[in-house]
Amino acid sequence: MEPGASLRYGPRMKLTKPPSSAAHHFGDYLREWRQRRRLSQLDLALEAEISTRHLSFLETGRSQPSREMVQLLAEKLDMPLRERNVMLASAGFAPVYSERTLDDPALKSMRDAIDLVLRGHEPYPALAVDRHWSLVAANSALLSLVEGVDPALLKPPVNVLRLSVHPAGLARRIVNFVEWRDHLIQRLHHQVNVTGDAALSSLCEELRAYPIPDAARRPARTREDHAGLVVPLQLATDEGVLTFFSTTTIFGTPVDVTLSELAIEAFFPADPETAGALRRMAEKRQAAAGA
Template sequence: MTILATGPSASATAPAEGKGVGPLLRAWRERCRVSQLELALRADSSARHISFIETGRSRPSEEMVLRLAEHLDVPVRERNSLLLAAGYAPRYPETPLDDPSLDALRDGMERLIQGYEPYPALVVDAGYTVVAANRGIAMLLEGVPEKLMSPAPNAMRLTLHPEGMAPRIRNLREWRGHLLSQMERQIALQRSDQLRALYEEVAAYPLPEGAQDDEPAGPAVYFALPLRIEHDGRILSFVSSISTFNTPMDVTVAELAIETFLPADPATAKYLHTVAG
């Protein structure tokens, strides 16, 4: 398992040209479907003051920008953009993942995903670049061509590319729809040309010839949408869980996500332990 150094994130953004902080805050408020009065109550302010900020009649303090961003659940990178638009310096640094100051973080992620073996687990950034993966993921990627693995593997390309894992996914239409919906939600929160380009690329991949969602053999009751994938002649079923860091103070850390795949049935769990043994 390797932690890869990362450059600028695929979600890198800048304040929209010609827009002050007021219109940006209004857009975030409307996206969250929160009224000016409700936001004011949350932020210990007044609806009149929120209205003045949004229309540009009042310049919010740095503390107010951060307070409103917190109550609107604005991503950390976008909080920097709001501060810049309001005339303040960015508050949150963006530290390269290979920086010595993040040694403890990298070590913790390594221990976490290695401890999850034999079940698959990986770490991705905001652009779905794989920055770490365990042996369970390596098993699922067996047979994927090297051109999809370098220079930096991307989880969406690896999964949906017709030469990647897609031909072995037995519920590809369902799983593809789930992944594309996940990307759409992320794009709605981040003004990222790179992420939108990735979405358009993977959404345009052709489905493997004859692809259709197979029905599970025998009785199967899943508590979440499973990933059903063939490995060495067997159909393995997983449900995934995504974890992020609580209250991150760094853009890089805020945009990391740890995805773990839990066996969705006893047969899959037994097979993984047998292979790992």
């Protein structure tokens, strides 16, 4: 990840095998997701407009679902597309949602859209990540902020959460480390609850286990009251302490598993000082590139 680069795509995203839960009986899988959503049989039956008796028979295996019923229940349970494919497989049906790699020609327009958003966000940092928070692409503003971290953390696939809170990553430069780490863990915990992803659960535990840098044990620098609306990221740089807030963008109504799991994290300056510093950093990058 050279500082002069504008965008970097991660390694080829390979098709993955269905989770082990694909071998489960459909009824067991259905019950697991109903309970994860904290719904009773009556709740789900009302949502799907079927009888509680029929739903009970589906869960116990006394009735076999049609493809349409599987898709209906998956929709009412708000399951990720990847898990909907698994549920279909558990009922004996072929997957409905495709899963292409990002270098597939069919996704070129999507890659172009990601590039356009990331470049258009400069001089502010932005990145695209997959479902496990592995870096897919980033703009040059973000790449300049990660200079000086352990090169091992920048070897693909780069996990941006690990990069943020690892002792050899950005941790020692995050002024409000505890606040930011807890914010990331909270987001990750919510994602685990929504998706049931075991890899994300393991990542969450890993982040919790990292030590707090000595510098982060001091009170965070207070620059502006954000009224509890956002959790800022305060990052120490050669330009001083930069303060950001972030937004997340996802593709609307995707029907491809890969696209449904992509997210763009865009960082905005939380104060005029940060905005000015980012513009100066961009000018330095442009000058270096033209030298």
